Amino acid sequence: MWELKEYRIAGSIGEAVAMMRRGPGKGVYIAGGTDLFLFPPACDYVVDINHVGMSNIARTPDGDLFIGAAATLHDIATCPLVTGFAGGLVSAAAAHCGNRPVRTTATIGGNLCNALPSADLAPALLALDAVCYIADEDSQESLPLEEFFTGPRRTVLDGRLLVGIALSAASGGWRAAARRLTRSAEDIALVQVAVALEIDGDRVGAARIALGSVAPVPMRAMLAEALVEGELIANLDPDRLADAAAIAAGECEPIDDHRASAEYRREMVGVLTRRLLASVLAGSTDTSPGTDNEGGAA
Amino acid sequence: MTDFVNNRAGGAQVGRNVTKIDAFKLARGEPVYTDDVHPAGMLWAKVLGSPHAHARILDVDASRALALPGVVDVAWHRQVKPILHTRAGQSHPEPSPYDTVIMPDKARHMGDRVAIVVAETLAIAEQALGLIDVKYEVLPALTDMDEALARTDVLVHEVADPRGIAEGGRSNVAARIDKQVGDVSAALKTCDHVVERTYWLPRVQASHIEPHVAISWLDEDGRLVVRTSTQVPFHLRRILARILELKEADIRVVKPRVGGGFGDKQEMVMEDIVALMTLRTKRPVRLEFTRTEELTSARCRHPQRIVMTTGVMNDGTIIANRMNVTADTGAYGSHALTVQGNTGQKVLPMYPCANIHFQVTCLYTNNPISGAFRGYGAPQGCFALESHIDEVAKVLGMDRLELRKKNHIRLGDTDPLSAKLGEGREGLSRVIRSTGLETAIEMGCDAIGWTRKRPPSAPHLRRGLGMALAMQGSGIAGVDWGAATVKLNEDGSVNLAVGATDIGQGSDTVLAQMCAQELGISYEKVRVLSSDTDLTPFDVGAYASSTTYVSGGAVVKAAQQMRDQLAGVFAEKWACPAGDVVFGDDNVSCGPDKAMTMAELATHALYAAKMQPAATASHMSNESPPPFAAQFADVEVDPETGEVFLRRFVSAVDCGTPIHPGMAEGQIEGAVSQAIGYALFEEVIVDRAGKVKNPNFLDYKIASALDMPEMVTILVPTMEPSGPYGVKAAGEVPIDGPAPAIVNAICDAVGARLCRIPATPERVWRQIKEAGE
Amino acid sequence: MKIVVKLNGRNREWEAAPGATLLSVLRDGPQEPRMTSVKRGCETGDCGACTVLLDGQPVNSCVVAAARAHGHAVTTIEGLAGDPLMTALQAALVEHAAVQCGYCSPGMLVSLYHLLKECRAAGTTPGDHAIREALSGNLCRCTGYVKPVAAATAVAATLAAVGRAEAGAR
Ligand SMILES: Cc1cc2nc3c(=O)[nH]c(=O)nc-3n(C[C@H](O)[C@H](O)[C@H](O)COP(=O)(O)OP(=O)(O)OC[C@H]3O[C@@H](n4cnc5c(N)ncnc54)[C@H](O)[C@@H]3O)c2cc1C
């Protein structure tokens, strides 16, 4: 059993951070708790952040999508604001986390702050240029999601609270698709790839290739992106896509573990990136693995 | 031979899908499992498991733990008399080595018992574990079978099994088998082709959703009561009596509802612990394993390496078969001899030939303990043989279905191996007296579309079909037996007491159906009491697929005896010949004008004739007729990622005449789901230090509803003369074929032969690469 | 700490450790009666033997803090006794021989109950995939899911028929 001295329930963002800073001893935030109860960290108290008003999902007047850190994965998976954004890339990622009962309480904030290399929401969010909003007792800060992760299970937070994630209105129109490889239907991902392309007439505008489970932190394959970004679609023939995919494979830093070898993970980054680029360019949206238009937002 | 005369009474109680008698209370969540009822004053136990795979336990200092308020007792090896035994839970005399004591002075795998704590709450017990100071002398860990075989300087067991099964003290060999029919080496020289391949089978775990759990207490007479989630209450009573030095008369083992067992609950995984702590503290004690303890310290399917050598002629006639098995029994020799024996015995007879050689070397290592798990060695052997048959067909350039059809065992054939291999001793020979294998193959082929392979559903996928044949047994011939007692009540209801253990497979229901059938009453009139060593007659327990075939035989006999008594009572009252009395539809009659209801007859017996209609009968079979299965897989493979998508799975199974077709199907479907995991993703991964890398369901994956393909289950009824109503067993045979069928389908799709399962995406991908090079 | 919940429609006060899971409080006591339908199978949120409804949504109670339920409604099978939909589901599972050892059954029933309730509210009928998806968090080692899915499909079809009949009547 988890040896905790105190369970604190915060009523506002400010109070949550204050409760965290107050001590004595070590504290952690708790949202859904679905990560914390798996491997309870040694600490003295937790601060419950489910009642601080961070569960909202909203479009701002200028069309940006804001997802509160305490929004649950089930809400994200089913909210029309998210399913209609960038081909439903983020909602599909949420729908693939765990199982239905877990998604009732698991939150996006917990998924990101737990900072596992395999966090399922990270590649999708990275591919859409997500920005994180972070609160301290008396200040707020925002930074790109790429800068949020500092290592396996490590983030920039240091006692601060992740308030939410924002995606720009523009990225909502990008074409996107993702794929995760697993051993069984419900499993920690062995490899995750998310691709998002801004299609601007006969050209690709912005290009994003995000990877998970293949480096200490979820990452973007920026060199590969550069090969695609700004290119005429006509120039993006299979060879070119294969080149980009090979570069992405070169960019990742996978490790061997009992789930898969580094070699396999690296190769799969190549395979999935190539296929996803092709299917996004072809405009396919089907999402299930092992189907014809393989590589949609699955 | 003990054939059943099926002169059953009228009415159809068997062969129909009646309501499972315990299903509603289970679906309502009522308190019917071991942990659902806690006796007053109960203590919570926890096991301190060894952090080392191999280490002498020099000293245990529990003073800090005992000082923690709420801790009641701590026990470790110096305080517990070491009586060698096996926890395998088998019939006496046990064929597994006596290599175990309750509290060992040497830890032989990570998680092995070092100390037991009991405390007033679970939280205190858990906290106390951290306060026990242990001095270990760490020893080199043997985690590789070949290293274990090669080395004699490091021994997992330094004391020999007193009965000479394991070679403790001399080597790490836990069991050896070397049996031959004919002369394989000589025969191979005469064959047109000799095909040899090596196959590797993983360590997998039964993963019943209810963990092992047991609660014990002393009753008002000071007798030890153990309420436990077990498959073998009577074996447990016997073993506990011996190792705790109690009289069997002073022990009562009660099995309530059990949340799945699959062989893993044949083992005495924890009952000795709670019993010991109850005897020490005089208080009720409860212990339940966590999922992590299940995956590190319960039992696994034996990992094996199997070398298959087959000699064939150009026309496909199999001349010789050799199966050489190296197996890892882990830290203790539970079922080391018998599981491995089954690997050959239940598998090689599928293709009878004059020359068969079966060799086993089963090794102790410092890995998690292997033991009984549904299929009991046959899934390993079947994977090797049925993969190998496809390989042989490829070498011959022959159709793999034709090769099987040409060679498989047929009605009237003698199984050449079973006489040589019984339950660890000379067995009984076996002649096939019923088989639906031909029909199963035909119907299965049809259902999978064997000759009409569908195109891939997407251009980047490859499609493949695969098949496998399997056979098993129905109980252990000449060993397994059970007894049943029936008693009639004045309302015409019947109490049926059986030692047979319902662990979810529904044996209580099936036995009630059989009892009702014999008495011509509705099964709802039968009240079943099962598995309470004080109240029910003996049974060896639920394993080796024996319950319906063996225990069912006892029920039928007991019911027939009571029916004869009732016919006598009726005949006397109505002055008619007892032989003409007819039972059926809850009535007893003799001609049109002499009739009464069963309730009237019962009332007459009890109050007028003043006799209690009741009977106890025992049943043992000298045969173990094999059920047969033909299983087929339709897969798609993504050759670039190695992912396998199992689209459709067909099982055509001859399990004799099913008593409850719905539950027989359920046995098949459940077995297939476990075998799909075996084929594709289940593996307890142990590193070189002996540490389990995936000791939870986050990482040890078992099939979920989303992993299941479209399933087709076909029952192929046959009439087995030695089984009551023609039954054979259904529980194990369907777990054998899926893994080879799926792997054969993968090979059909992409041309890559996986000799090692599970066929994870990475393994498939690697094999495709290698095949391409 | 003190936790006030509405358990199966009745207000209750629990005394629980701050780190306790909802599962341990529901199942292990010391508060009586223990909810024995809520089972322990893995304690990692994977097997679903501990599934209960929290404010009407399914959760795996082994990965939810007991304190999280403070001020909320928790429903277990015990609290759905007599509910027509739950009764229909239980009967269907039993009649389809979908209950073998039964250890997973209460959790499955909670998940299916939630699914069918949601579908009924939305006026939809769940297909095979939706049913499997809803059951994907309830591991069953006995049945291979064939009969549970068939049972749920049958109840869904009945509900759809009833829904059509009601719509027709209106
Ligand atoms: C059965 C099961 C299956 C799972 N499958 C997947 C999967 O497929 N993919 C996947 O990615 N994950 C999976 N998970 C992990 C987990 O469910 C998700 O990561 C989930 O999103 C975590 O959210 P939570 O709210 O429950 O986190 P919590 O457990 O509450 O918190 C996790 C960590 O984040 C911190 N934290 C939470 N919110 C904040 C915040 N707003 N600001 C600062 N710190 C915060 C906490 O202090 C803690 O360290 C699974 C978990 C389970 C139990």
Ligand code: FES
């Ligand atoms: S015990 Fe909660 S999901 Fe398994």
Ligand code: FES
């Ligand atoms: S019926 Fe046994 S786990 Fe589902």
